[in-house]
Amino acid sequence: MNKLLQLLREASAFSEDNIGFLEDLYEKFLRDPESVDESWREQFRSIQYELAKAEPYAEKVIGKSEAEDLLRKQSAVDRLICQYRTRGHQAADNNPLKLSPPPGLRDLDPAYYGLGEEELDRLFYIDILRSSERLPLREILSMLRETYCGPVGAEYMHIVDSDIKQWIQKRLESTRARGNFDADEKRWILRLLTAAEGIEKYLHRKYVGQKRFSLEGAETLIPLLDELIQRAGEKGSKEIVMGMAHRGRLNVLINILGKKPSSLFQEFEGIYPNSPPYASAGDVKYHMGFSSDIETPGGTVHLALAFNPSHLEIIDPVVEGSVRARQDRRQHEDGEKAVLPVLIHGDAAFAGQGVVMETLNMSETRAYTTGGTIHIVINNQIGFTTSNPFDARSTLYCTDVANMIQAPVFHVNGDDPEAVLYVTRLALDYRMKFKRDVVIDLICYRRHGHNEADEPAVTQPLMYRFIRNHPTVRKLYADRLIAEGVVTPDEVQRMEEDYQNGLKKDETFLRPVVHDAMNYAKTRWNHYIGTEWTQPCETGIDPKRIQDLSQRLIEIPPGFALHPRAAAIMESRRKMAAGEIPLDWGYAETLAYASLLTEGYSVRLTGQDVGRGTFFHRHAILYDQNTGDTYIPLQNLSSTQARFYIYDSLLSEEGVLGFEYGYSSSEPETLVIWEAQFGDFANNAQVVIDQFITSGETKWGRLSGLTMFLPHGYEGQGPEHSSARIERYLQLCAEQNIQVCVPTTPAQIFHLLRRQMLRHYRKPLIIMTPKSLLRHKLATSRLDELSTGSFRNIIGEIDAHDPAKITRVVLCTGKVFYDLLETRRKEGLHHVAIIRIEQLYPFPYDTFMQELAAYPQMKELIWCQEEPENQGAWHQIKHRFLSLLEKDIILSYAGRPMSAAPAVGQFHRHLEQQKKVVEDALFGTVPRQEPLGIVHAHRSHRA
Known part of the structure; x- marks a missing residue:
């Protein structure tokens, strides 16, 4: 002993x-x-x-x-x-x-x-x-x-968990950090290196000067990925989702995913034969995604290389979200083993992009874990073209950000393929055993500049003097195998010739691709391609169902001690269900979820404070005040209901919204919702909105039904808590790419959420949700309003005024409607009608024309908004009205004056401004001007 x-x-x-x-x-x-x-x-x-x-x-x-x-x-x-x-x-x-x-x-x-x-x-x-x-x-x-x-530098002693540390230590020291490969395995590595080098040589000769962001200098990535896929399949993985930027992407598409060389060559020639017909804009070839099914020792593995923009690393949380959706889909098996996320980074981007930190920070939280990601850093030792490491980061390694989650990091020599494959096996085994992230730092170089037309030696003379004289990794490894007697020089030459000939014959060189395999993505999304937003959709539910759902929603486990305020809310919901008091927003929203769950649609709701609700209105998660235990009524409706996921997220917008977009792009049968704490907090995720949510379909043909809740409204809370920047979303609207809605009643949010799932139509839905309206005395609905009808894109005048006496029509959206309504009623202005536009995009032209037709004596059409004139909907929506107006109708604006800030920060100034907005809309004298309807009559109102 x-x-x-x-x-x-x-x-x-x-x-x-x-x-x-x-x-x-x-x-x-x-x-x-x-x-x-x-x-x-x-x-x-x-x-x-x-x-x-x-x-x-x-x-x-x-x-x-x-x-x-x-x-x-x-x-x-x-x-x-x-x-x-x-x-x-x-x-x-x-x-x-x-x-x-x-x-x-x-x-x-x-x-x-x-x-x-x-x-x-x-x-x-x-x-x-x-x-x-x-x-x-x-x-x-x-x-x-x-x-x-x-050749392997192992960083693992920073890990706190001693079992993990001992496991890594034993694996490293028992093998001396080297693998054992037989002759056949070594020949296969050489074939992979030949393929990696071969496609780059072919493209360099045939398409001189065209950007391809080659893998030259990092060719060992191809055997690394091949080993990872084959061993993952052997260990039970059924799907692997990969995210990577453009460096080496074309090489991976051909040599790992089995994309036909002819398809790639056509793309170099400006022809995109495989681009979805509804991807009207398309994208450059090194941003496009691809999927295939590859044979492995453990069966077929579905590979998906995610589409991505040039915003480096933003694909990271999107991939994680897609993986989580696939894992949740496999709820009856070990989803974390079955679906593996792989992220391929650049060295400067891994150290420099903040979304990397956000994604790592998400990795072990309940809402966002995917059971460990394998990170591969293609470490070119240079950022883009001119950056040196001491300018690119303040840390020793580009991977040091991963230390925050105690991920082991294996720094491996990219010129030693056997060391790289040893590390690959170690990393995969680690991930499968401990279900945590691991990093492979593939230290290599870039033979050309940032792109093939760039001249890197201008700013990196010493590095590129060495690189010009440095043999390729294939040459180094071939010489090594020749010296070992594994291959002959003739065999090495034949491998290269065979690969080049295969490219000319449009043949793939490596693993067999299963061409007749069917997967979830190929079948489930077909129902939503080519559909229109105008298709009718009945979203009401039977009153008896409402009562049944309500009963289950207000049932609390015996002995569960609610907070007095939560108890009061539950009692109010009991009265709402009985028809004793009107419905409020929080309960109508909850009933929408409950109805969808019992109809087989899952719901995923995340964001800061979503369980309770930032404004204390939702209370989807209840807390026992004595024990701290939680109870979620929406998870306890029936034994056959769909799944309800609700998580209070970490304090992140970019990473979290990217994750939810990725989830929604892989799961059309789940209502995926991200709620901002305040609507303008989505500013921190603008790249996700610009590059994925609003343009993913037109660039890559990717559909998404993601819903965003953005609390919006002017209550005097200052510049950062008023505006969800509705103008930004409207500016991005085109080709019916997204939906932008501002519902103003509980019944409207009920029908809108149900419509999002019940229609065979999947487009992102941006909802400007209320704050003060959550408890406004007029912003209520009757119980029977949930039983019939559907979401109303436009809500016309609600008071019984004589249409023939209406001379002024005020158009508005959102909370300002109630300010207008109360003032008009108080002042008895019977010549003014108020119309709410609840869906700003796609604009409901037919309904809008029907509403205006009811007022034959209309002389003034006023757009009223709370936001400053240079913000809000005004400049993004007024062109919708111009060609619809008669020549004698004046269109004008009532709202705050132009401002550099979204709102004032002083409450008394807010009140003054709000009063003037309402008065201008209802009483203001509109200066005579040239009737815009005539001037712009040539414009299409459907533009």
């Missing part, structure tokens, strides 16, 4: 139950004895001393000094081993450019610890906390240098 373990078991503080804690403390002691408490220092020194006395050759000495010397030597060896495990990666031989030798670290020098030549053949413990094995120091040093200072 290990003497140390025996000593440990004799003291309760040192029991094996505490071994993880002890190891961490001991490592800290070895690095710096003063960093641990004095009592622990004494304990460790005592144990080391007892251990030294227990040595066979220590028993022969009588003096205490010899035993103490042995103690010091063993302690020195312990510290040396610890430093190799902690800092060996800094001295690893893993940079193919070799622009400078690995740094000499004194922490890795035995002499630094007082260990000289005379100690090299003395026996020492390798791991005094776990093993009784002893080796000569010479062998220990050899093992440490091979393991930690070879």
Whole structure:
């Protein structure tokens, strides 16, 4: 028995139950004895001393000094081993450019610890906390240098979990960080490298000067991905979703996903044969997505390479969301094993883009975990063209951001394919075992500039002088295999010729592609292609169903102690269900979810404060005030209901919204909702809105039914809590790409949410949701309004005024309607009609014309809004009216004057402005002007 373990078991503080804690403390002691408490220092020194006395050759000495010397030597060896495990990666031989030798670290020098030549053949413990094995120091040093200072530099000692740390340590040290590959495997690696190099050579010759963002210098990515896919399939993965920017993308499409070479060549010639017909804009070839089904030892694996824009790394959370949707779909199996996310990054982007941090931070939260992502960094050691590492980041490695989630990082030499595949196997095994993120830092280089027309030597003369004379990785590996007798020079030449001939014949070279495989995405989305937003949709539900759902929604488990305010809300909902009081927004929204869930549609709702609701209106998650336990009524409607997911998100907008978009693009049968805490917080996710939500269909043919809740309205809360920037969404509207709605009653939100799922129509839905209207005395609905009808795109005049006497019609949207209504009623203005436009896009022309036709004496058409004139809907919507107006009708604006800020920050100024907005709309004298209807009559109102 290990003497140390025996000593440990004799003291309760040192029991094996505490071994993880002890190891961490001991490592800290070895690095710096003063960093641990004095009592622990004494304990460790005592144990080391007892251990030294227990040595066979220590028993022969009588003096205490010899035993103490042995103690010091063993302690020195312990510290040396610890430093190799902690800092060996800094001295690893893993940079193919070799622009400078690995740094000499004194922490890795035995002499630094007082260990000289005379100690090299003395026996020492390798791991005094776990093993009784002893080796000569010479062998220990050899093992440490091979393991930690070879082509693989392993960063893992920052991990707190001792089991994980021990697992990695054992894997590395038992193999000396190298894999065993037989002759056939080595030939296959060479074939993959031949393919990776071959497609780039072909494109370089045939399409001179065209951008392709080649993989040259990082060709080992192809064998890495092939190994990852094959072993993942062997371990039970059924789907792999990959995200990557443009570097090497075309190579991956051809050599990993099996895209036909002829299709790629046509794209170089400006022809896109596989572009969806409804993708009207299209995109450049190195942004397009692709999917295929590949045979592996474990069966067919569906590969999906996500579409992406040039906004580097923004694809990361989108991929994670798509993976989570696929995993949730596989609820009856191990979804985290079945669906694997793989993200391929650039070195400068991984360090520089904030969405990387957001995505990593999401990785182990309940709402956003995907059971671990394999991150692959194509480390070209240069950002775009001109950036040097010391300008690109403030950290030692480009991967240091991953330390925040204690992910292990394996820095591997891209010129050593066998080391790369060893790390690939290690990373995959780690992910499958621990369900956590892992990073492969593929240290390589870029043979050309940022693109093939760029000249990198202008700003990087020394680096590119070396690169010009540096053999390709295929040449290096071929020479290595020739020297080993695995292949002959003729075989190497034939591999290259065979690949080039295959490209000319439009043949794929590598793994077999299953062409007749069917998957969820290919079948379920077909129902929504080519559909129109105008298709009728009855969204009312039977009154008896409303009563049944209401009963289940207000049932609380026995003994569950609600907060008094929550209890009051539940009591109000009981009265609403009984028809005793009108429905409010929160309950109508809840009933919409309940009805969809019991009809087989899942619901996923995330955002900051969504469980309770930022404005205390939702209370979808109830909290026991005595125990802290939670209860979610919407998850307890029936045994056959669909799934209801609700999560209070982390404090992120860009990463979270990207995730939800990715989820919605993979799951059409789930109502996916992201709610901003305040509507203008979506500003932090503008790139997701611009590049995915509003343009994903026209660029890539990707549909999405994502719904965004953006609280909007002017209540005097200042510039950052008033406007959801409705003008930005309207500016992005075209080709019926999104829906922008501003519902003003509980019944409207009920029907709108149901319509989003019941129609065979999937487009993103942007909803300007209320704040003060959640409890406004007029913003209520009757119970029977949920039973009939559907969402009303326009709500006309609600008071019984004589249409023939109406001379002024005020158009508005949102909360300002109630201010207008109350003032008009108070002042008895019977010549003014108020029309609410509840759907701003697609604009409901026919309904709008029907409403106007009811007022034959109309002379003035006023657009009223709360927002400043240069913001809000006015400038984005007025062209809808121009060609619809008679020549004697004046169109004018009533609202706040132009402003650089969305709203004022002083409450009294807000009240003054709000009063003037309403008065201008209802009483204001419109200055005579040229009737716009005539001037712009040639414009199409459907533009």
